[in-house]
Amino acid sequence: MQSERREYEKAQDKGRPSQRMVKLPGETLHAKRGDTAKVIARRIALDKAEKRLQRLTNG
Secondary structure: OOOOOOOOOOOOOOOOOOEEEEEOOOOOOOEEEEOOHHHHHHHHHHHHHHHHHHHHHHH
């Protein structure tokens, strides 16, 4: 067994999220977004729930 412990250097956080090319449902093109994947997933889930609620209330 190895008893050697390795430490890895972490990148410095510059205080701003990285830009990603993301295509959300309903959009035709990818767009640069600074949101995290978690925020984007939450937005998609909320939009999906709102659409479902509208279908149920409008019949």
